[in-house]
Amino acid sequence: MRPDRQGKSASSFPHGFTAEHYLRLRKIEAIDGIGRIGARYGFLTVIAFLGYSSIRVLAGKTTLAEIAVRFITNIRVSAGISYAVGGGGVAYGWLQKRLRGNGIKKMAAHIKELEEQIDPGRSSSGLTERGETRPEDKT
Amino acid sequence: MNAQLLATALYNLVGICALWGLFACWRNYRTDKLRQDIFDLRAELFEFAASGGIDFENRSYRRLRMLFNSMIRFAHKITFGRLVTTLALEQRHPIFQSVPGFPDELNGDNLGGAARKELWQLHRRLMKKVIFHILTTSLLAVPGLLFFFVCAVVKRVAERRMSDEVSYCKRRIEMHVRLMEQQATEARELEVQNQRHEPVAACVQ
Numbered sequence: 273m274r275p276d277r278q279g280k281s282a283s284s285f286p287h288g289f290t291a292e293h294y295l296r297l298r299k300i301e302a303i304d305g306i307g308r309i310g311a312r313y314g315f316l317t318v319i320a321f322l323g324y325s326s327i328r329v330l331a332g333k334t335t336l337a338e339i340a341v342r343f344i345t346n347i348r349v350s351a352g353i354s355y356a357v358g359g360g361g362v363a364y365g366w367l368q369k370r371l372r373g374n375g376i377k378k379m380a381a382h383i384k385e386l387e388e389q390i391d392p393g394r395s396s397s398g399l400t401e402r403g404e405t406r407p408e409d410k411t
Numbered sequence: 412m413n414a415q416l417l418a419t420a421l422y423n424l425v426g427i428c429a430l431w432g433l434f435a436c437w438r439n440y441r442t443d444k445l446r447q448d449i450f451d452l453r454a455e456l457f458e459f460a461a462s463g464g465i466d467f468e469n470r471s472y473r474r475l476r477m478l479f480n481s482m483i484r485f486a487h488k489i490t491f492g493r494l495v496t497t498l499a500l501e502q503r504h505p506i507f508q509s510v511p512g513f514p515d516e517l518n519g520d521n522l523g524g525a526a527r528k529e530l531w532q533l534h535r536r537l538m539k540k541v542i543f544h545i546l547t548t549s550l551l552a553v554p555g556l557l558f559f560f561v562c563a564v565v566k567r568v569a570e571r572r573m574s575d576e577v578s579y580c581k582r583r584i585e586m587h588v589r590l591m592e593q594q595a596t597e598a599r600e601l602e603v604q605n606q607r608h609e610p611v612a613a614c615v616q
Contacts, residue, residue: 304493
């Protein structure tokens with residue numbers, strides 16, 4: 273029996289897993305997490321760099337107020353409507369999601385109670401009461 | 412560059428950020444959808460057992476239910492990046508292939524034909540939903556899959572074995588999805604072991 277970093281023996285892992293499997297899982301988790309965080313912050317960095325580079329070109333030649341005015345006047349009515357519809361759609365989706373979460377919160381306990389009458393050993397998915405990812409499970 | 416061009420550039424950057432935000436919303440939606448689909452599969456399994464199709468204490472029933480629970484909980488971690496990472500590490504040094512998956516355990520269980528078929532089909536549907544989820548939540552998944560398919564075909568042509576490329580690729584992808592299932596199950600069981608004395612009151616689903 274090979275002990276892992278926490279001093280557990282190989283036999284304490286379920287379904288024939290060993291410390292080596294456990295280590296591999298952590299490695300996959302780390303690589304995937306680094307990749308996702310890298311992509312997220314890499315994207316933000318590129319956007320920030322492009323924005324900064326654009327502004328730097330005109331440093332001393334144009335005032336920020338002039339740029340802001342041009343930016344606002346650049347938004348045509350048709351584009352403004354598109355933004356409003358897109359933003360409204362996102363807000364609508366978010367409100368629907370919240371409503372669904374409230375419904376889950378109300379119904380899940382009831383379903384659990386009924387199912388446990390038939391199967392007392394019923395197991396749970398472990399999500400929060402609103403059916404969302406538990407904070408400690410987020411990378 | 413004048414102020415007008417700069418304003419246009421900034422305008423476009425804001426648009427790109429908005430698209431990025433929209434994609435994040437899409438991914439969250441797909442995760443919720445996958446969870447809901449697996450909840451439906453779990454309910455089907457429960458109803459099958461409640462109607463007397465299989466005993467609630469049966470090993471395969473318990474295992475499949477636990478698998479559903481694990482996939483529901485870790486649905487947000489089922490990503491193309493994770494699949495590729497698993498695939499790459501397993502290619503170099505395979506260790507998970509020796510661990511039996513659910514179909515292997517189902518074969519070892521002495522169940523009746525109808526129950527075995529039902530459980531096998533539920534598991535099969537889970538696999539399809541997971542593959543569909545991966546394909547629809549990553550911009551790289553479809554091109555990556557095509558690249559993988561082309562590489563596999565070229566490799567097999569070079570080896571003069573043109574018989575069943577599609578089923579060969581399908582088998583490999585399914586095997587790697589199964590590895591992800593094992594990861595979810597493992598992570599969950601370890602946590603159950605660790606938290607056996609600390610029940611979480613908020614988990615009701």
